[in-house]
Amino acid sequence: MKNRKNKAGVSPAGPAEVPAPASVSDASLMEDPFIHLLLLICLCFASYWNSMAVPFTFDDFPYLCENPLIRSLSFFSGSLPPDSAFTNIDLKYNFILRPVAYFTFTLNYLAGGMQPGSYHLVNLLIHLGSTLLVYLLVRSLLILARQTGKDEKSLSFISFFTAAIFAVHPVQTQAVTYIVQRFTSLAAFLYLLTIFLYLRYRSSGSSALRAVYFLAALASAVCAMKTKEIAFTLPFVLLMVEFLFLEGSRRKRILGLLPFLLTMLIIPLNVAELSAQSSQSGSVLMNGTNLVNFKNVSPADYAITQLRVLMTYLRLLIFPVNLNIDYDYPLYTSLFDRIILLSLAGNLLLFGGGIWLLKLSYGETVHRLHLRIAAFGILWYFTALSVESSIIPLDDLIFEHRLYLPSVGFLLSAVTGADLLRQSLPRRTPAVAGAICLILIVFSMATIRRNSDWKNIWQDAVEKSPNKARPWNNLGDALMKGGNPVQAITSFKKALDLQPDYADAWMNLGTAYIDAGEYDKALEVLHSVLRKNPLDFHALNSVGVAYANQGEIEKAVGFFEKSNAVNPAYDTARTNLERARRELGLGGYSPPIPEIGVRSLE
Incomplete structure (x- = not known):
């Protein structure tokens, strides 16, 4: 009897359970998931231990230190004070749109007051949680999409090194060490958690467990939408996961995804409601979500500039040097500017490469799973960036924390490519693994150094943006x-x-x-x-x-x-x-x- 093939062209595996620790007889120690998880925990704490001493800075002051709404849980169950009670109305609008993040800030405050170390610890734990979820999510996806028992080395290589580089990449410091950007890191954690729970829902053999995982995934998606607006793209990624890697009746799959697609209404409905309550036209869009500024940047000029910003983001992911909290970035107004044309070509090349890899993955090739995973990573990268790097003008043209969630897709593609290289050059496997380990060491040291910069971040900023x-x-x-x-x-x-x-x-x-x-x-x-x-x-x-x-x-x-x-x-x-x-x-x-x-x- 022939094996039935899944969407990746290989036989589907059973439930995406995380295997028990492997014994010496059935796997090498370095392919043991339990060892991987321990190493990831060590990498996170080793890279961020010195962030505990970083003081509050920048938007930490208005949104945390001077924000009365995080000082009592009563604001989450009762009505908020009227607009006239706020010296900065943005605090109220932000609180309404992002209550999940503010709930964690309130718990922080009630547990330890305004001691920055406790806030940094929670941020670090969120980053650790995201790192472990990247590992478990990638591993689950690979198990679902491959033939059982085939190529354990690829399974370990891709899942571990994707998560490890995510854990120690210096560009993540702005989402982790900058306390108020818990908005970003927590939204990303819930985003990843939703996808992982969805995979468990789709792979579980028990009807009761499927129901539990489905409801948990849906609750996580709602919480992500109530944490930061970047979660708006989550249903699109779930669609990609479903139709690139999973199987089933098209009708049943769409019906299963429908509740997640409906969560996309949460953010625009909240903004519309606040806009209706506002006496000043447009003020909620500007102050409440920080998605739109009504200064001198048109959507067209912002979109043109983002073509160049996307290339800067790509450079930061590959060569994370000269990190800066406040870039002195030029606004481009012509699509025919030479640097914009080159940036457009670069972005089209990367995006087109993802589509090309996806097409190849449906052909007769032994590397179809690797090609599908690499294509998925590239599409994830662009999808996750689309909220903040498209036509909706933000107050700032570029911020490093905007790479936190998109980096998962980019790193997944890059590590998958490295694994293909490892397979193509079997005698060079130690060299490939050694090169990535060297990257981990360099990135960890750079992250520790960058955390030190955060202790006096504006001195660092004036040196890098003196004008x-x-x-x-x-x-x-x-x-x-x-x-x-x-x-x-x-x-x-x-x-x-x-x-x-x-x-x-x-x-x-x-x-x-x-x-x-x-x-x-x-x-x-x-x-x-x-x-x-x-x-x-x-x-x-x-x-x-x-x-x-x-x-x-x-x-x-x-x-x-x-x-x-x-x-x-x-x-x-x-x-x-x-x-x-x-x-x-x-x-x-x-x-x-x-x-x-x-x-x-x-």
């Missing part, structure tokens, strides 16, 4: 928080030299002058801010602080009152107003509790 204003502003922010206002003044001035209309840098410069005790200079700067925007409640409050420290309490009270009137939710102005009024009766003035006056441009 961009935001890194200088945020370096000043970090210096202010570190108690160095004089050095911060120099950074803010540099930011203003590069971008004279940089409102936040002007505001921060005024605050730095206050902290340095140069009140006259502070007032000069802050009054210029108010001439441009008389309703800037931060500036109104800071003018009050400057006057109060000069002993002019009555003037200070007037500005505190104006700040409080403009934004009653701004607690700092209200606290300063109460203290100033008390001081008027005492005839003296004690400097107010230091305000959170320095702002990073998000």
